[in-house]
Amino acid sequence: MLQAKLKEGKLVTLATFNRKEIEQMKQQKWKFYCPTCNHEVIMKAGSKMVPHFAHMSKIHCPSNEGGEGPYHEQGKLMLYQWLKSQNINVQLEAHLKEINQRPDLLLTINNKRIAMEYQCARTPAEQIKQRNEGYKRAGITPIWILGAKRFNRQTGNHFRLDQFTLQFIHQFSSGLPLTLFYFCPQTLQFIIIQDIYLTSTGQAIGKITSTKLNNISFPDVFIQNSFSPNQLNQLWKNEKRQFRLKTRKNLYGNELAWHQWLYLKGTHLEYLPSIIYLPVASGYLMKTPAWNWQSRLCLDVLDRLATGQTLSQRSIKYHLRKHIQQPRDFPLIPSEDNPIENYLQLLTHLNIVKKLSPSHYQKKNSLQFYKSIEESLQGDNDLMNALANHPDKIQA
Ligand SMILES: [Zn+2]
Incomplete structure (x- = not known):
């Protein structure tokens, strides 16, 4: 402290x-x-x-709690000085009697209170949840900034996103991009990741911006910076290609189970329809990667129906129940996103299903399985191009 x-x-x-x-x-x-x-x-x-x-x-x-060390103390002080220099009403380690909590920084802006937490240690999720619930009770908006030691960038847009970090994803209101913040007191880098899409277990893509703290002001932190539809389309094209071509050795756990399940279905990853593994922004609400839950929906539900038959969101939800995360695991996301509905929207757009009512869909076309990897790579490309022509639809 x-x-x-x-x-x-x-x-x-x-x-x-x-x-x-x-x-x-x-x-x-x-x-x-x-x-x-x-x-x-x-x-x-x-x-x-x-x-x-x-x-x-x-x-x-x-x-x-969490045993935060000198790195944390230094970062907290720098964030405090940064806010203070902008004439923002900010208190260091203020004690909030009503909830008996002590946020690292407490900001008051136009009678609105914001608790800024600088989180470096791997505190148990239950404690983070409790602190967020306390802030909610007190009508305080929490903002969590993670220690940049936790940030693991892999390419320009790829980064590691582990289970611990998922709970710190913010969405300031429904429809706004998912956002993560990091700060490093040693390099002064303030990192904002927006428009986060999970690509695989522990992996995600996002629009990453990194700036020196002194070059930005507090309101800049909230400026929206999403992928353009074209950028996202290109990135996802690459993801799909990787998905088809990646050599997989020593499979285990969920991924092994998934390959075995495909085998029992009499098919193989190379032959899967292109509608499997599409970008769904609310995919964070699924426990398994997009290729996993989307293929189960396609093969176990859609493919079994004859063209013209109907399906309900409820039956899909039941079928995928083991894949769905609890919204309460995301304390900083207020909206009730529905990844299954978002995915069905894409399928509606691709003319695979037709929406009959908010909860019911009708199968319009059969799924197209491929006979070779060349064919499927071409099919994936064509499908992503079809989505690109409707930029408003890809960001389901
Ligand atoms: Zn004490």
Whole structure:
């Protein structure tokens, strides 16, 4: 923590003192106490870290959860100074009595309160959920910025997206792109990833922008920066190609099970219809990658129907029940996205199904399986081109 109390209750921000002054405090044996639990805390002021306070060994304290270290303290202080320099009303480690929480930073803008949390440690998901629920109760909007050590970029648009990070995806209101934030106090890079699409387990694509903190202002953080429909189409074309051609060795888990399931269905990845593995922005709500759940929907449900027969969203949902995530696992996403409906929208557009009512669809055309990899690669390309001609439809 950056602030601690003196015996009489006065708050002290250690980082506002210079080395000499801190040395003097040490010599004079000043005593500091945790504002949350009142236990004595000690000064941490090494040469390469921002001066801060820490609890003495394993004291249990709500402010201590996750055991955030100097990297976190430094980042928090920099974000604080950055906001302060823009004349934003911001408090460091303010205690919110009504919910007994202490966000890293509390901003008040036009009577609206925003809690900014700088998260570096791998805190249990249940604690993150509780903190978000507290903010919700108090009418506070949370913004979570992750330590950039957690950011693992693989190409210009690809990055690792693990289960832990998924819960920090924001959507500020329905229809806006999914967004993640990262900050590195060492390089001062502030990274914004928007328009996130899961491509495979632990993998995603997104529009990544990285700027020095001092080159942006707080409102800039919310500027929308999505893929153009054409960009997304190109990226997804590559994903589909990879999907068809990637050599798969030592398969295990879900992916192995999926290949075995295909085998039992008497088909193979190379022959699958091109409508399997389409970009669905709400795909984060599925536990399995798009090629997995979409192929199950196509082969187990759609392919079994004769042309003209109807299917309901409910029956599909039941069939895919083991693939669906709980919306409460995404505390920062208010909207109730429906990936199955989004996918059916794409299929409607491709004239595979027709929408009869909000919940019912009719099969219009049979699925086209391929006989060779050349044929399927060509088919994938044609299908993505068909989607590109309707840019408003691809961002289902
Ligand atoms: Zn404490």
